[in-house]
Structure formats: structure tokens, C-alpha cells
Amino acid sequence: MAEVRTIYVPNDTTAQSLGAEDVARQIGRALGEQQADIRLVRNGSRGACWLEPLVEVETDSGRVAYGPVSPDDVPGLLAAGLLEARPDHALYLGPTDEIPWLQKQQRVTFSRAGIIDPVSLDDYQAHGGFAGLEKALAMSPRQLVDEVTASGLRGRGGAAFPAGIKWNTVLEASADNPGNPQSGRKFIVCNADEGDSGTFADRLVMEADPYLLIEGMIIAGLAVGAEYGFIYLRSEYPIALQRLNEAIERAEAESWLGSDIRGSGKHFHLEVRLGAGAYICGEETSLLDSLEGKRGMVRPKPPLPALKGAFGQPTVVNNVLTLAAVPWIVEHGGAAYAGYGQGRSLGTLPFQLAGNIRRGGLVELAFGATLRELVEDFGGGTLTGRPMKAIQAGGPLGAYMPESQWDTPLDYEAFTEAGAVLGHGGIVVFDDTVDMAQQARFAMEFCVVESCGKCTPCRIGSVRGVEVIDRIIDNVNRTSNLALLDELCDTMEYGSLCAMGGMTPNPVRSAVRHFPEAFEPSSNASAGAA
């Protein structure tokens, strides 16, 4: 029998939410009782949510996995030889790397997630961490910006704007701003607001490989001449907050952050700022106001945040995944990254399979596979075992897609053509029990709750939207209310300052267009004047 050295029990939000803490405690106790010379390491998570808590046992021939391990399973697992990596248990999954769901992915950004102890700098470096930064420290800002431009990397927060162009604007911007106490400074702001339902890739980076984000932000700072960075983190992520703060503290202690990074004479200071439960603060201008301690009102553009962003200074605002892609790009070159993907959608996208799905979790793939491959091959259909009916891609402002659209390639342009969005890569699956009229109603309701209130079509239009959909559901003047809903959607689409009001019509209209039967009187029994 191979010698066991280490046992891994994940500690990301999902694993914890399913009892990982208790699992770790029980295993730790068993190790103590047996006085075994085995380390218990809390790794992040590989992102295979459906297998969490995924316990791994490392032998000299690699890691084997057991999952999903609930606290109730632990005594049985221990009895069946967990600590000797024995295969005699129903939860035994074999070598982790050979689990097809993981093996078939193209992990670039998430290559380390779940493999290392997230806050161990030694682990991080032993697995290739800081190679990008070491290289970047010897490059000029121009070279760095050019490398990112060559990679074809587009913003992963939703709008898919080319990162290189944004960085170039900030690099060339003057930071002189007489009268502003922040004059002379540029900022890197990481958008970690991750508000879209069905998305958790940002969280996973922060909880499973936080130094990757830190490294990406330092490189961004070197590229544009910024020495200060903020991570604007949503308050719904308590574990990410704690882990980021711990990682920052350790990175500072080892001089990877702060003044004179590793004796290079370069500086980068990083601070986490917590949001306060407002979806709109994911929109970059609202985020900047919130970061400045104000109400998170959307600002008109121009001025671009790149020129006049945080505290009035030139600022790169990028999503977590955008920044987390950078170390790999700098280490391997922009061309290597652009070798993944197709058309104008280059590189990989960490998709997030969520909702009613059998094998949900993080699936990183090059752009170009189809939605169907994702939900069927990786997802394995619904958890309930019922037929899939609708897929909402790209968060709460994304369209509901019917089966006829599931062969759409996962590519920004192809999705736009289908009237849908890829956004931050969230894929939410619904089975055939879903009431699409209620989903449309919820989209409007969400807009009521989360509108910043600046424009009437968004603030008031969404309230009207809920009322109109309620009337349709109650079969009151159905035909004219459907027409009214369509007009209302037009008004919101064309009369809103930002995509909150402007894209709320996406889920609403796609529900009406692709699932018209849900809005028929027959599907809702309550009577009323037709």
C-alpha cells in the first residue's frame, strides 16, 4: 500500500456549506488518535461543487479522491481505510486527475485551485505562482500592455471590453490633477462584486487561489503605473473576505506587496473594501462611487473611469477573472493565450454550471464549445432528473434560452447573435417545472429592488413591469398587456443609463418569445376578463 502523506479537505464556501468543517474535524481527530504522520491540509476547492466536500488523500503515486463526503460518511470512510487511500468505499472516485469532469477541462486560470493550500505562499510558488510577476518586474509598462493586448483578453465582468485597450488608456493618461489630494496616483480596482446569480468563479479564485488575483493586480499596476489597488468585494462573501485579508497580510510580510516589492524598487499597496449588499455596485461607475464611500449611483460616461475613476484619478477597473488571467498571459505570452478560443473570443472562460444541474461547478474551457456540451456532457442534465427546459446564461440580465438555442457556441459574438449574453459565464439550468411567467416577473422585481434610482424607465418601469406581468398572469386584458409589456421593455432598453434597466428586458422578452405557452391563460387557472 502506498504511503499516505497528506489529506486534503476543502475550505471554500461551497464545501463549508456542505459540512467540510465537520469532516475536517473528524479526520483530524482520527489522525490524532492513530498518531499518524499525515498532514491535514485545507485546500481551496477544485470547483467540482457536485462532489463537495471532495476529500483527497495524497500518496507517493498521486492524489485520490472521495466525494461527496458528508460528515455522516466520515466514520464509514475511516473504517474502510481512508487514511490508507483504500478504494473500498462507494465514495471512492479514483485518482483526482482522472475524474473525467476535471480531466476534460482546459484549466488555465484555475490550474492551481483546489490543489494548494490557498494562503500558503510556499505552495503558491511551488506550483508556478509569481512566475508572471517575476517576469513582469523586468518588463516595461509598454511591453506589459502590449502582451495583454496581444492575448485578446476581454473583460470577464460582463461587457467583454478588450483589457489591453483599457490598460493602454490608463497607461497614457496623466495623473496630474491639481487640487485633488490623490493627484499623481493611478489605481487598480478589482471588481469582486460578483452579483450575478449563478456565478461563483470570482469567489473561487479568491478562496482557492487568492495570490493569483494579487499577482494579477500587481502586474496591472506595473503595466499602467499604479501603486495602489482596491478589491471591491461583495459583503455576501465572508470567507473570501477573511482569506483575502490573510493572503494580503502574508504577501506583505514576504514583501510581495507593499513598498519595494522583492527589492525591485516597485511598490504596490492593496486594500479590500467591502460592499454593502447592492447589486448595482457591480456596475463600474457605481462601484467607484461606493468605493469612495458614497451612494452607489451610476455615473454617466464619459468621463471614462480609465481617465477619471477612483477618487477622480485614472483607474483600471477589471473583473477578478480578467486580472487573474494576467499572470499566465505574462508568463506564457499573449500569443499562447490567444491560442485558445475562436474568433474574437480568445482564451478560456471559467463557466459556472448552476441551478438544477446534476454535476454543477466550475468548468473552465476555451471559447467555442456549445452550451449543450456544457450542460449535458459536463452537467449531466438536471439534478431532479426531469427534462431541462430553459437555461439562463449571463446572470439576471441575461436571456432565457430554449432548447433550440442550446447548440450556440460559447462565444461572445455567437451569443449576441442569438439575442443572449455570456456575461460572466454563469449558466443556470431549469427543469420543466419552471414557470417562465414567474421568471419574467422576477426579472422585473429584481430590477425594482436593485435599481440605483437615477433613471425613470428603470426605477418606475420595473415597478410597472411587475404589475403588467401580474395582470397577464391573472389573464386580465392579456393581449393588450402583452403589447404594453413590449413597449415598456422598449422604454427600459432605450431610456436607461446603464444595463440594469437596459438589459432587464432580456430575460423578460426571451421568456415571452421562447416560452409563450407560459403566458397563455390555460397555464394559469385564475380567471379574469380576457
Add this chain to the structure above:
Amino acid sequence: MNRAALESVIQGSVDRHRGKPGPLLVILHDLQAQWGYVPDEAVPLLAEALTLTRAEIHGVISFYHDFRTTPGGRHQVQVCRAEACQAQGGRQLEAAVREHLGIDWHDTSADGMVTLEPVYCLGNCATGPAVRIDDAILGRVTPDRMRTLLDDLQREPVNISGLMTEAPHG
């Protein structure tokens, strides 16, 4: 609220974050962590300490869902209402929680133990429905298990850190 205590907490927070640009949100989080809400009496003190107007402070407090202006229950229970959880039975869970507590969103149970808030995604979307109880996030929460959890919360003493150790398929 004891004014001297209030002043000292606010002063402590302001001092701690001195030098940080735009610290209001950071300070409000401190106050909320201390008392579970931001007392009205804090507003003029914050205005003075940060050279902002009271209206500005009020405006910020009222904008964000996180900040309360009245005391909440001993425990904050957030139930995810967003789409991925809806797809996994979240709507049924929402209904069960409201019915079991006999209160609506944003309300506090009569015994003062639980304040119920909606939340729009906890980032636990592949293993929903998701719930947050204080700082513990739970996954695959069924109505039955939730009723048990709520009953436990409403009974003292409570072991919050132990919550995450419940069997996942209760």
C-alpha cells in the same frame, strides 16, 4: 444608546481608518458589526468627524441593503432568492421560512431572535438553495432542515459555528 459609548466607538473607527480615502462605508460596517445597526445618533457624529453633511450620511445608509437603522434580531437569516436557487426549490424554501417564522422579509421574529432578509446570491449556486445564518453559509437546504435550524436558533444557547457542521441533506 449611551452617547459616550457611541462617541468612543465612532472615534475609534474613524481613527483606525484615518488616512484611508473615502472611509464612510468602512466605518458604517464597523458600527453595524458592533451593534447590528447604525443608530440615528451616530449620524451627526459621523457628519462632524468626516466633514460631510447629515443628509449625505443618511443618503449612504439608506442606499445599501446591508445597513439597518433599527436593531435587528439576535441572528440574521438570509435566504437566497436568486434564479439559480429558484431552480433548485428556492421559492418553496422562501415560503417555508416565512411561514415558519410568521414574518415577512426584513422583519424580526416576535421573540427577537431572528431577522429575515432576502439575499440575491451567496455564490453557492451549484448546491442551493442557499442560506446564510450570520456568517455561516449553508447549501442544499430543504424546508424541513430549515425549520429545524430556525427552531434551534430560537432556542438558547446557540452554537453558530456548529451550524456549518450539520448534515447537508437534512
